Amino acid sequence: MKILSGGLTMLMLGLSTTFAQSVQQNNSPVSPATLPSIFPAPVSVKLGKGAVVWGNSAVLVFSADTDPEAVKIVRSSLKMAGVQNITTTTKLPSVLDRPYVVLGTGKSALVRTALKRTDAALDTHAEGYTITSEVTGGGVLITLAGKDADGLFHATQTFRQLAQRQVVPALEIQDHPAMPIRGTIEGFYGAPWSMTDRTKHLNFLATVKANTYIYSPKDDPYARDKWREAYPAATLKELAKLVETSRINHINFVYAISPGPTVCFSDPADLKALELKFDALRSIGVHSFYVALDDIEYTKWNCERDKETFGPSGPEAAGNAQSFLLNALQANLKRKDPTAPPLIMVPTEYYDAKESPYKAALRKKLDPQIVLQWTGTDVVPPAISVRDAKAATKAFGRKTLLWDNYPVNDYGESTGRLLMAPYAKREAGLSHELSGILSNPMNQEAPSRVAVTGVAAFAWNDKAYDAERVWHASARELSGGDARTTAALLTFFDTQRLAPTFGSQPWQEQAPVLKAVLDQVRDAIASGDVQARREAIAGLIKHADEFANVPDIIRAGVADSSFAQTSQPWLDAMQLWGKAFQLTAAGLNAADQGSVAAERYFASAKRFAADATAIQTIKGATRFGGAVKIADGVLDTFVADAPTLIAVD
Structure with a gap:
């Protein structure tokens, strides 16, 4: 592990790269410490001085009465961060020569001592917790302190998110739930x-x-x-x-x-x-x-x-x-x-x-x-x-x-x-x-x-x-942190964004992201500006290709295969709609060039759209089965309208 501090010199401690290193922050190739995104959002997060770059060594410090599952989560999080050499102890040394992670509840003298060393107070609300990370000379002290066993468990879930970052800043988190x-x-x-x-x-x-x-x-x-x-x-x-x-x-x-x-x-x-x-x-x-x-x-x-x-x-x-x-x-x-x-x-x-x-x-x-x-x-x-x-x-x-x-x-x-x-x-x-x-x-x-x-x-x-940010965070979790799969999931989510009520008026509209793209293409074609029209159609072709690839990306990349299994009819229908989308974009491009091939493209798009519309939900999976809906009222309307947007002589 490397520790990025605000000091003016580089001090190598120990004879092994598994030990902590104090690195001059200004000369470090690592980017500056930044405020992490944590979900659910904590009550308070304050940045300190310095940051931690995960290496391959750490020490866990906890008492015998610490929740074994909490210890397991911290250990697993460190492993996922690339820390291979993890040892345990029940005492915190006065001088740290490497990273130490202390965990337990506020009842533990060990935890109280660790909090005192970082000048932090324990969050005293039910299910509350405090996390501190501080660069101390040649080591780093990270403390996960729960008000109670539940609070400690929640602290480990926050630590799991922090450990996914390459750079973990020195910080103090005070957190507890608003609702019991x-x-x-x-x-x-x-x-x-x-x-x-x-x-x-x-x-x-x-x-x-x-x-x-x-x-x-x-x-x-x-x-x-x-x-x-x-x-x-x-x-x-x-x-x-x-x-x-x-x-x-x-x-x-x-x-x-x-x-x-x-x-x-x-x-x-x-x-x-x-x-x-x-x-x-x-x-x-x-x-x-x-x-x-x-x-x-x-x-x-x-x-x-x-x-x-x-x-x-x-x-x-x-x-x-x-x-x-x-x-x-x-x-x-x-x-x-x-x-x-x-x-x-x-x-x-x-x-x-x-x-x-x-x-x-x-x-x-x-x-x-x-x-x-x-x-x-x-x-x-x-x-x-x-x-x-x-x-x-x-x-x-x-x-x-x-x-x-x-x-x-x-x-x-x-x-x-x-x-x-x-x-x-x-x-x-x-x-x-x-x-x-x-x-x-x-x-x-x-x-x-x-x-x-x-x-x-x-x-x-x-x-x-923040609804949108949490929505994106859910996609990252489902993708296991893979950026390409995350983007594909968000595109898929957009096709399923309509939120109905018992009445005729939904409380969230369908596919707003896709609709904005298609509306921009409609506007560019309607403007009569040749350059704007061609750029819009070129962008549409790219967007359609990305849309069509989404189902395969999700099937291959989602962290839990049950997501793809239970979503199968929707992914199958999206794949067909993707082909209809691609053919529609190709038809508009051909029409813009005055090619009679446009009619063939539009006709093929119509056939794929019909096949997509025929796909049914898994029989017996839900109370009411029926035809799968993908960005309905948005993509289907555009595919149907496209042949009328540009006349072909």
Whole structure:
């Protein structure tokens, strides 16, 4: 490792190149230290003096009680940075002759000593952490200090990003999450994720500093239709593996049950059945539970006993009945596990903040500890403001946990789409009005990571959130840092940028980047300027070639092959659209030169476009299958219009 300092001389320490070197900054071939990009954005990052260039030696310093997974991540990050000789110790020497990485929580005297040596204070917020790196003579001291075990784990994820840089500046990071609950709820209709998908997703959530995963697949019969029945031993064993993966990744695994269609709220037997189900899950390590009462009727009772107990059916009676059952469950949870997180519920009226008898009943009767979910101003809201969240707080009598129905694609308006627009139109400041945000992802796990990265980044630091920059960061992660694959992914994302709602007006438009290119070509042709037209067509030919190559670049370069597998119909369709695009560009070029070959090019483009339009989604993968859509309304319109733009004699 080399250390770039502001000193005036070069001092070689040690007899081996594995030791640290102090290098005169002005004469160094390495570029100056620069502020790193970290996602989610930290609360504070301050540059110090000097920087570190990774070499092949480092020492890890940690106590016996340090999270083994945190140590593993740091070690792996150093290896990826090219550091081959990594040794460990439990003591920090007074004089450093090489790079030392100290990690642990603020409870550790070792960590407190390291922070003191760099004049840094520990971030004291829950899940908070402090990272310092400082050039000290012939060595460098890097400290990863967590307020708690979760904070330390988050610190290692930031370190992983820092270690990807060739030059790591001396700096101090103070960081903690704005919202206490951040993650996903597997709550979509249609084909559920496989256990492999879920494992990959939990590993991914760790990298974006999420802390919650709710297991709520709509077609798990033992959580819905057969909720009173015990899980088969084999299924419980598989769930136990997910719970352990969650624990390793510092993710709170929440088990959700959906008894609403058949439950008798006042029946002690049904309360007992729910408690027994929770006991079984608790035996495999689950400590957090959830009751879903969405998408059910509350205008009729499931049993006469409820009518006798709560009166005639209706919204207010439903709120009273639900509160009665959930309060009993919450009390039971606290008796059996006093440290367990509060029960979470999703109400029957989950999609607006309007005052109603049902909400009033929950506000008055539901235990205030119970966390309540809310989807915003609609089932799929086009935007969510601070004012909206305040209205929900008033209506439900508590801060709500936002169930954000993005990027879920299990409804009719999303048919044929992957939803991969940036996570946007959520107002900064929501962290003051919400208890957290959970994204409802797509049936396609790996493509869902694009939007979920944004959700996690917003929930971590909504004030510093930049939707476009985080969108680009998600592409870099999926590409494994390869620039060519990153560019290809962003082009692909652009063709899937339309974000629909339950109405006719989408909340994000389709393919704005591609549209800008095509609009510029239209304008150049319409201007009548020969030179401008020819330059625009030449640029279009290049752009079409790049577009056509995107699917192959993604298939070969994406870090997780499951992204290409679940996106296969869209990549196949894009390849055909790419050929149609190339032929359209060739047709415009021929037309501009007065060649009759233009007609053949346009005719071939039309055939490829028809073939692309015929490609269907994977059967059974989503709730609604249908024709795959690629930059619809943009590329198809241009291909159709192109033959009319330039007359051929």
